[in-house]
Amino acid sequence: MAANTVLNYLPRESVVHRLTGTTKLAFFLLFTFASMITYNTWVLLGLLAVSISAFKLSKIRFKEVRFMMIFMLVFLLLNNLFIFLFDPDQGTTLYGTRHVLCHLFWRYDLTAEQLFYMVNISIKYFVALPVAILFISATNPSEFAASLNSIGISYKVGYSVAIALRYIPDIQRDYHSISQAQQARGVELGKKEHFFTRLKNSVNILLPLILTSLNRIDTISNAMELRGFGKHKKRTWYTKRSFARNDFIVLGLGVVLLGVSLTVTILFGRFYNPFV
Structure with a gap:
């Protein structure tokens, strides 16, 4: 079932x-x-190597986060397409040189600078995505709420985020179960059906499910208020743990990576131009 859900916590021994x-x-x-x-x-590229290494250390399998990866790739392709359509000379402006590889049509010339700029954009996405997935998939929602509170955010906000993260996988599992039941009754949701028909049938399942989930969250909120939740400005956490050696190592690595990025940016500028 984990492979059918996204934005959910995946427990591992890692x-x-x-x-x-x-x-x-x-x-x-x-x-x-x-x-x-x-x-x-x-x-x-250095940050990408760190990102991929962290993903491998987490022992989370690719198929468990495949949907998020595919979504990112589609978004990345659309982003690069629109960057080129709206300003095909943005790379030339940023790097200060112009090397035309070929003429496409009208005012659109494919330049080495524009291509290099879009490659860098793509690398930035691949750098950030594995770490973002890890942060969501390798952190228990209650522990995430405690971490937000530890940096000064109200524990009420932290609990709201934790409840949302817990209910997103629940909604997905309920939707999957209901859609299977509806297909058994003859409601077409398969790939052979027209897209808009599938979309309409999916919306008919999803909207009542979301409304029911909101009512469920409201019930939980009322129950928490009856038990005195939010009465005090601070609270204790069952999931809060003290720092170990690996925590200090990881924090030090994060500071070093940020320092290297800042130093290189200050000394050599944000954009490295290999065409000079």
């Missing part, structure tokens, strides 16, 4: 899962900032 929620949140933020501030290809 180094990544044994890290505290605060460590994973801090590393995710540091790593994201490090990848955002630079377009230097060598820095991005």
Whole structure:
């Protein structure tokens, strides 16, 4: 069933899962900032190597996050397409040189600079995605709430996020079960049916399911209020753990990666131009 859901916690016995929620949140933020501030290809390739290594250490299989990967690839292709359509000379403007590889049509010339720029954009996506998936898939929602609270965010907000993360997989599992039952009754949801017919039938299942889930969340919220939730400004956490050696190592790695990215950006600029 895990392969049929996205944005859900996948428990494993791995180094990544044994890290505290605060460590994973801090590393995710540091790593994201490090990848955002630079377009230097060598820095991005180094971050990509770290990202892939962390994904392998987590012992999460590709098929379990396949949907998110495919969604990212489709979004990436559309993003690069629209970048080129709206401004085919953006790479030329950023890198300051122009090497035309071929003329396509009208004002659209495929330049080496534009192609290199879009490759760097693609690398940035591949750098960020595995770490983002790890942060969601390798962190228990309750532990995530505790980590948010540890950096100063209200525990009420943390609990809201944790409840949402718990219910997203539940909604997906319920939808899968209902769709199987509906198909057994003759409602077409398979690939052989027309797209808009499938979309209509899926919406007819999904909307009542979402409304029912919202009512369920409201019931939980009322029950928590009756038990005094939110009365005090602070609270304790069952899932909060003390830092171990690996936590300090990972935090140090995040700081080093951010420092390297900043240093290279300051010394050599955000954009590395191999065509000069």
